[in-house]
Structures are given as C-alpha cells and as structure tokens.
Amino acid sequence: MIIGSQIILREKSLADARDDYAWETDPELAQLDAAPTITVTFSEYSADYASELRHPAPTSHQFAIDTLTSKHIGNCSYYNISETKGEAELGIMIGNRDYWDKGYGADAVATLVNYIFGETNLNRIDLKTLESNTRAQRCFLKCGFTPYGHLVKDGFSFVLMETKRNQWQEQQSKT
Ligand SMILES: CC(C)(COP(=O)(O)OP(=O)(O)OC[C@H]1O[C@@H](n2cnc3c(N)ncnc32)[C@H](O)[C@@H]1OP(=O)(O)O)[C@@H](O)C(=O)NCCC(=O)NCCS
Numbered sequence: 702m703i704i705g706s707q708i709i710l711r712e713k714s715l716a717d718a719r720d721d722y723a724w725e726t727d728p729e730l731a732q733l734d735a736a737p738t739i740t741v742t743f744s745e746y747s748a749d750y751a752s753e754l755r756h757p758a759p760t761s762h763q764f765a766i767d768t769l770t771s772k773h774i775g776n777c778s779y780y781n782i783s784e785t786k787g788e789a790e791l792g793i794m795i796g797n798r799d800y801w802d803k804g805y806g807a808d809a810v811a812t813l814v815n816y817i818f819g820e821t822n823l824n825r826i827d828l829k830t831l832e833s834n835t836r837a838q839r840c841f842l843k844c845g846f847t848p849y850g851h852l853v854k855d856g857f858s859f860v861l862m863e864t865k866r867n868q869w870q871e872q873q874s875k876t
Contacts, residue, residue, distance in 0.1 A: 703764070705812035707805055710764040710777065717765050718750045719743075720773050724796030734794060735831055735857045766795065766809045774800045777809050779817055779826065787824040789817065802836070810844040814864060824866040829859040838862070845872055 703710040722743050724730050731738040739746065757763075761780035767773055775795035782789040791813065795806050817823050829852060830837040838848075838860060846862040853859070 703812055703816050705808045707769065707803075707808040708774075708812065709767045709769060709771075710809065710812055710816070711767060713754060713763050713765050713776070715747070715751055715754060717773060717776075718747045720796060721750070721776065722746050724775075724794065727796070730794065730796060733831070733834055733837070735855075735859070764813070766793075766805070768800070768805070772797075774805060775809070777813050779813065779823075782823070784822070787822065789823050789826055791817075791826050791828045806837075806840045807843045810840065810846075814844060814869060818866050818869045825863060826865075827861065827863040829861050832858040832860050845869065 722739075725736075725739045725746075728738050741749075758780075760782045761778055762782070763776060763778040763780075765773055766775040766777055774797040775793065777791070777793040779789040779791050791810070793806060793810055793813075795801055795809075814826060817826060826846075827849075828841065828846065830841065832851070841862050844864070845868055846864045847868075848860050848862050850861040851858065852861055
C-alpha cells in the first residue's frame with residue numbers, strides 16, 4: 702500500500718472487477734483515453750481479469766486508487782517497463798467522475814512517480830495523452846511532467862510528456 706495525501710495506491714483485487722468493467726464500458730472514458738470501449742460480457746471480463754491477477758505481466762504494475770476512506774475511484778499503472786532503458790510509461794484513470802478536478806488524479810500521479818523513483822531503478826517515465834485532453838495535461842504538468850513531442854497514431858493526436866529522476870530529485874530537495 703502506498704499512501705499519498707488524498708489517495709492510497711493498493712494492489713488490484715478481484716473485487717475491483719465490477720468498477721473496472723463499468724469504467725471500461727463507458728464510451729466517454731474510453732474516448733478520453735483513446736481506447737476502444739470493451740464489449741465483452743461481465744462474466745467474460747471477470748474471467749480474464751482473474752487470470753491477469755494470477756499471472757501478472759512482468760513488464761507492468763497496476764494499482765487501484767482508493768480515497769483515504771477506502772473508496773475505489775480509479776486505477777493507475779506503470780507499464781512497458783524496460784530495465785535496460787531504465788524507462789516505463791505511466792497511465793491513469795479516475796473512473797468516478799465525482800472525483801475529477803479535486804486533486805485526486807495529481808496526487809495519484811505524484812505518489813506513483815515518488816514510488817517509481819524511490820523504489821525502482823527507473824530513470825525516466827513517459828506518457829501520452831490526447832491533445833484534446835487538456836485536463837489530463839494540466840494534471841501531469843502539476844506533477845512535474847513536461848511535454849517533449851507529438852505523436853499521431855491510429856488517427857489520434859497525442860501530446861508526449863516525460864519526467865526524469867534528476868528533475869524529481871531536484872524537486873525533492875526543495876521540499
Ligand atoms: C485526467 C485525470 C487523471 C485528472 O485527474 P483529476 O483528479 O481530475 O485532476 P486534478 O484535479 O488533479 O487536476 C486537474 C486540473 O485540470 C484543470 N482542468 C479541468 N478541466 C480542464 C480543462 N478543460 N482544460 C484545462 N484544465 C482543466 C483543473 O482545474 C485542475 O487544475 P488546477 O488544480 O490547477 O485547478 C482524471 O480527470 C481522469 O482520469 N479523467 C478521465 C480519463 C482520462 O482523461 N484519463 C487520462 C488519460 S491520459
């Protein structure tokens with residue numbers, strides 16, 4: 702369990718499947734993430750979910766985001782972990798709209814970045830977000846990510862953002 706100011710990051714469990722299914726079948730959320738809306742039934746989804754929990758991919762690490770009162774509001778992860786390059790990508794979704802624009806996303810991202818640089822040997826974290834998703838960009842900017850390029854993929858335009866261990870260390874030394 703990793704504790705932030707407003708959130709707790711914890712390991713995923715089968716009990717999260719219901720929320721995750723609701724969020725992954727929500728067209729607006731899928732659109733904000735440039736992801737396809739899933740169309741499988743809940744029983745198919747939960748069977749795959751259980752299998753992924755039993756056999757997690759070695760190149761990714763997922764966390765549930767809970768409020769300090771243990772309400773599950775979203776998920777975040779780092780994935781495409783490359784030990785040789787010392788890099789990983791970061792992803793986040795606050796699925797519960799009641800918790801948007803209240804600092805939960807920024808706290809989850811900052812807590813995950815602290816964990817990655819504090820507890821692993823990775824030196825760089827990057828992410829991509831839709832150019833149209835200005836809320837997400839603002840959230841990542843608040844957490845020390847800086848834009849470094851653009852990518853057009855599958856008809857979507859993304860802003861690429863990154864943060865590096867030395868920037869994080871500099872920031873840590875100021876606080
Ligand atoms: C993107 C997301 C993680 C951000 O988390 P959050 O808790 O809502 O964000 P925060 O409150 O930490 O920060 C959002 C900031 O964006 C600002 N904001 C909100 N709407 C905005 C808009 N349309 N344009 C610009 N800034 C906006 C908020 O005012 C806030 O900035 P402030 O703290 O300086 O006032 C969350 O909203 C989410 O998961 N949304 C749905 C899925 C998604 O977009 N995923 C991201 C995929 S990369």
